[in-house]
Amino acid sequence: MLEGFDRVPVHVRVNGTLYERTIEPRVLLVDFIREDLDLTGTHIGCDTTYCGACTVLMNGANVKSCTVFAVQADGSEITTIEGLAKDGKLHPVQEAFAANHGLQCGYCTPGLIMSTVYLLSTKQKPTDQEIRKGIAGNTCRCTGYQNIFKAIRAAAAADDNG
């Protein structure tokens, strides 16, 4: 049985790259991503499992990375906002948010985009209700959500959701 106090090994693939580190068990996944891997696109908003700014994909499912210990991601595949663009080309969901002005200050945007990518991976043509439900765990304090909806509808209507 794996056991540790100061240092526990963790092997995690983030955006396709395998990272092997030894970390304190109390390190949260979001801090591991931001501080150890220097991927600061994933944001910390409320830090209390509410706002969803820290949303990443863990083995394809959206999770709040402030509420997962990094050691629990051992053996997992993590996708962060930095992992979406390919060959200098934005992901279709990123394109849709840009084209529809689905953001104002942009702080919540990485989390909203990750939840949208997850939603569209589970439902190709979500209804309005399914869109609302899909992003219910992501808080935006600027936009009033209207353009975010527009962006998600546009992304769902696009042929290739990546």
Add this chain to the structure above:
Amino acid sequence: MYPNSFRYFRPSTLEEASATLSELGEDAKALAGGQSLIPLMKLRLSSPSALVDLNFIPGSSYIRRSNGTIHFGAMTRHADIENSEIASRVPILHDCAAGIADSQVRNRGTIGGSVAEADPSGDWGPVLLTLDTEVHVIGPGSSRTIGLPEFFLDAYTTVLAPGELVKEIAVKAPSKNTAGAYVAFKRCAPVYANASAAASLTVEDGGACSAARILLGCVGLTAIRASEAEAALIGKQLTIKTIETAAEAAMAAADPQSDMRGSAEYKRALVRVLVKRAIHIAARRARGERVEAGHEYVGRI
């Protein structure tokens, strides 16, 4: 925010997890989905000296149906239940699973963790208590089965002894003419409900209600069974007047506290409305109709 330091254990079987917890003593905690425990640890409201992580135990997450009973492995995530064909055939299970917090939390949180935590605002308690539910528990060198009504003792308190873990939740699928509904009212998706109501009804071909179970959530130290409300329905036609009488009896059974989720008066008034809705929907479902229910919050449409 960082929790206090803790010793981390990653067992590969439930037996090993149970033995480890038992050796470590009461200060150690089991880590299931972590969606309640990790926030509590970050706020330093809980500072266990050790965590025993159940997330790497193979075979602890499953949904199976055999002989009219649905078996949930303790580590089955809410999202797995939300998307399960087997669970969706008992609509009240889908009502509950599909609306717990938000999609991120449902992808981590587990049914076993929720039941073992016994949060008075938890969703699974009232829902599973409307059904015949048993909890299979594994302890150091032993195992036992406990009926859910006997499992919950008080707020955040169950009959689990140190070292004991929930292994499985077994739910008897309701018989023909029986259906339930769960309605929870909350301010927005990620928060706990202000109040919730779960109802299960058996409606005979003539329209009379022959059995009823009504449970209230968030308005007491545990889910409250509203027996007087049940009695108001049994043997009666489910008219608007009968349902109103039952809802008023449920209101009297509620024992809410005033807090940031509303005054006691407000929650009691909410109970009346939610119980009526749950009864109406359960009755329609018992007659074979498909009706949506679940968590209600602003923005859900």
